[in-house]
Amino acid sequence: MCLGVPGRVLSIDGMIAVVDFWGVKKQVRLDVIDEPVVPGDYLLNHVGYAIRRIPPEDIAETLAMYDELLGEVRGGGDDLMAADVRGELAGAGKADV
Amino acid sequence: MSDPATSEMRFRDPARAKALGARLAELVAAAGRPISVMHVCGSHEQAIARYGLRAAFPRGLDVTMGPGCPVCVTDLPEIDEAVALARAGVRVATYGDMLKVPGTAMSLADAQAEGARIDVVYSVAQAVELARATRDPIVFFASGFETTAVATAAVLVSDPPPNFTVLSAHKYIPPVMEIVAEMPGAKVEGFLAAGHAATITGSAIFDAFAAQHRRPVVVAGFEPLDVLAGLVALVELVVAGEARAVNCYPRCVTAEGNKVAQALLWRVFQPIGGRWRGIAHVPSGNLRLRDEFAHVDARRRFDIDVASLWQMAPPALVEHCVCGDIMAGIAAPRDCSLFGRACTPDTPVGACMVSSEGTCRIWHQYGGVPDLVQLGARPDAARAP
Amino acid sequence: MSVRERITLKQGAGGRAMRALIGEVFVEGLAAPVAPGDVGLADLDDGAAVRIGDRWLVATTDAHVVHPRFFPGGDIGRLAVAGTVNDLAMMGVTDAVMLTLAVVIEEGFPRADLERVAASIRATCAEAGVRIMTGDTKVMGKGEVDGLVLTTTGVGLTDRVVTDRGLVAGDRILVTGTMGDHGLAVLAARGNLALDVELVSDVAPLNGLVRVALDAGGDAITAMKDPTRGGLASALHEMADKAGVAVMLDEAAVPIRPDVRAVGELLGIDPLHVANEGKVVMGVRADRAEAVLAAVRAHPLGRDAALIGTVVAEPPGRVVVDTGFGRRLLVEPEGEPLPRIC
The missing domain is CATH 3.40.50.11750 (HypD, alpha/beta domain 1)
Structure with a gap:
């Protein structure tokens, strides 16, 4: 129940970072973040405070984990559909690179 | 990327x-x-x-x-405290979510309609800026779970101006x-x-x-x-x-969490028991300011007269509310004697009617949970060719 | 005086609460019965229409207050002219429009600001091809009114009245451009959100655009409404409700500017819930939908127009959104949208 929005750090001045959220720039305070932040990093913003630095590699990792959850689909008519969708995903994945 | x-x-x-x-x-079907x-x-x-x-x-x-x-489960007396302060002429700053949540007699929006000064802020830091720009006391009515409480804590440890105080309605989820x-x-x-x-x-x-x-x-x-x-x-x-x-959310959550934020949170707040609207008394469910922060605690800085509000209020209906059971999946809104009568979106009694996504609110607005899958039109029919 | 006996902001925000207030306080007792085919107060449409010979006389009135008074893309003067011109246009009146202007000014209001507003009124009138025929000016004591209130009334003639209740199952829903621009621009312009972005309001007189659409669509345009307060969500609910039909909305097809979407995400505000001041939502018979879309897109104010949904019979009064993931009921906004934390 906490609206959290990810954005990319453009610049840092002391405890304040200028962060880009889908093209909108906003100042975000760094008082409660638990690791060093540099321009280019992703931050999770909640009420104007960064609460987490999002490691870029974790985004790919999360998506890989979700695909793994799909991994073991077996049996039944639904299987064809899931396989079909996985095929689509593979195609989309290529375009994504 | x-x-x-x-x-x-x-x-x-x-x-x-x-x-x-x-x-x-497939999983649900296999479970049978x-x-x-x-x-x-x-x-x-x-x-x-x-x-x-x-x-x-x-x-x-x-x-x-x-x-x-956290907004829906903010208990009536907590809203009442903010309303009482605002009606007593104190400027209250709060998040937009809190404005329309009804207290025993009225919401902050109602108090505003009567002339009280309420400032809607996006961040607690903005409330501090308001305080810096004036000599009037500014009370920040703080709602939200631990995520939001951390921001409040950060402000309180960095020397807010003396006219800035916090009325904490922060909640802690795990309990x-x-x-x-x-x-x-x-x-x-x-x-x-x-x-x-x-x-x-x-x-x-x-x-x-x-x-x-x-x-x-x-x-x-x-x-x-x-x-x-x-x-x-x-x-x-x-x-x-x-x-x-x-x-399942490793890009934002680690096993140990944000240690800096935790340290801040527990330095400023302590968990105490309190009622969550329409649910139960939750031991350690509320976050109150520690004694060390008494000087910024609105409850200790002001004499908050909620009793006058209670005199204007209708008799308490909360004890008939079954929100707790609805959330626990034991009851449906139709099982509640208040639903649609004493408890409506305009006069909500329990948490499920306060939130726009609450079960009771949705039932009230749409006459139950409609089956959208079965609607006549195909979804792709709406798509432009 | 109890809470119920005072008016709250929610009752002016364009949603259900406002319709209830108008219904209870004004329509009750004031609304005279109207002749068949005419549009009166009880219809709660954008204006009234009375048949005179073989044409209709259409009238509408609108009071304007906005904070800040000057915002990116417009100001209170442009809003006051466009708002009334647009209300007439929604009823099918696009030409030979006459306006009146009443100005209430608070003591101490800067003369330079007033002149700037007047210049904006002139420019917007010229753009719309309308004239201010008469007016009234009052100055109130300090604190007796908030700065500046502009009230415009518009009258005009039309051969065919378009209402906001004409949707028929099978119609397509067309919007003439991006949604949410004005509401989020004004919110961002208030400056207390610490956002570094300049969203531009879409406020514009739409009679030219509507003329083009009506020329292309004729009778096939079954209903029109400008999605002002309460945004597209309120407009579609009202149209569906009055016609006793449902609207299936294709969320992906609704045009929204990326910066408007971004600010919406940051503040937790749905662009479909906030005001537009330069857009039309219309129902168009399916066989003419593409032709009307092409005509609207050829107009400078309609470049981003899109077909965003279909009218269906069931469930009456509901707006169902296909999100691409599933379906949901579009929630009608209640009260002014506020930034959320959760």
Whole structure:
């Protein structure tokens, strides 16, 4: 129940970072973040405070984990559909690179 | 992946969502029985509602909305305190969410209509700026779970101006999960835990909970894929009978959480028991300022006269409210004697009617939960060729 | 005096609460019965229409207050002219429009600001091809009114009245451009959100655009409404409700500017819930939908127009959104949208 929005750090001045959220720039305070932040990093913003630095590699990792959850689909008519969708995903994945 | 939009949008990929939905349906079908899980996060409900995910859940999977909205569970006397301060001429700053939440006699919006000065802020830092720009006392009426309380704490340790005080209605989520898990007759077999609260607390705190209450917990995020993947993982654990905690939101949640934020949180706040609107008394569920911060605690700085409000108020109906049971999945809105009569969206009694995504609100507005899947028109008929 | 006996902001925000207030306080007792085919107060449409010979006389009135008074893309003067011109256009009146202007000014209001507003009124009138025929000016004591209130009334003639209740199952829903621009621009312009972005309001007189659409669509345009307060969500609910039909909305097809979407995400505000001041939502018979779309897109104010949904019979009064993931009921906004934390 906490609206959290990810954005990319453009610049840092002391405890304040200028962060880009889908093209909108906003100042975000760094008082409660638990690791060093540099321009280019992703931050999770909640009420104007960064609460987490999002490691870029974790985004790919999360998506890989979700695909793994799909991994073991077996049996039944639904299987064809899931396989079909996985095929689509593979195609989309290529375009994504 | 050069900008955040692109990376986040990957969590809104309909093809992956369809695949996860199919997997979910397969799991529930294979279980051969209805499965009931609960999320304890208003943002999960928002995501489910906004993306129409509920219509995509398989029949046989019941995803209940738990007490996950800090605004909805803010108790009447807490709203009353803010209203009383505002009516006594004190300037109150608060988050937009709190404005319309009714207290015993009125909401802050009602007090504003009477002439009270209420400032809606997006961040507690803005409330501090307001205080710096004036000599008038500014009370920040602080709501939200631990995620939001951390921001309040950060402000309080960095020397706010002397005319700035905080009226804390902050809540702490983990204890209420214990309450809900142990409600007699609760059908909930697993929990989807709130991703951004867990960003602060870490996912490891749910290990003991899962073991003790013999129910799995999955920490999940808020994009459509996050919610669906979280549910797939949760249903897998339920079916396998594995009562453990799994973190499905690793890009924002670690096992140990944000240590800096935790240190700040517990330096400024202490957990105390309190009533959550329409649910129960929750031991350690409220966050109050420690004695060290008495000088910025509005409760200790002002004589708050809520008694005068109670005289204008209708008799308390709260004891008839069954929101707790509705959230526990034991009761439906039609089982409540207040529903649609004393308790309506304009005059809500319990948490489920306060929130726009609350079960009672949705039932009231739409006459039950409509079956959108069965609607006549094909979805693609609306698409431009 | 109890809470119920005071008016709250929610009752002016364009949603259900406002319709209830108008219904209870004004329509009750004030609304005279109208002749068949005419449009009166009880219809709660954008204006009234009375048949005179073989044409209709259409009238509408609108009071304007906005904070800040000057915002990116417009100001209170442009809003006051465009608002009334647009209300007439929604009823099918696009030409030979006459306006009146009443100005209430608070003591101490800067003369330079007033002149700037007047210049904006002149420019917007010229753009719309309308004239201010008469007016009234009052100055109130300090604190007796908030700065500046502009009230414009518009009258005009039309051969065919278009209402907001004409949707028929099978119609397509067309919007003439991006949604949410004005509401979020004004919110961002208030400056207390610490956002570094300049969203531009879409406020514009739409009679030219509507003329083009009506020329292309004729009778096939079954209903029109400008999605002002309460945004597209309120407009579609009202149209569906009055016609006793449902609307199936294709979310992906609804045009929204990326910066508007971004600010909406940051503040937790749905762009479909906030005001537009330069857009039309219309129902178009399916066989003419593409032709009307092409005509609208050829107009400078309609470049981003899109077909965003279909009218269906069931369930009456509901707006169902296909999100691409599933379906949901579009929630009608209640009260002014506020930034959320959760």
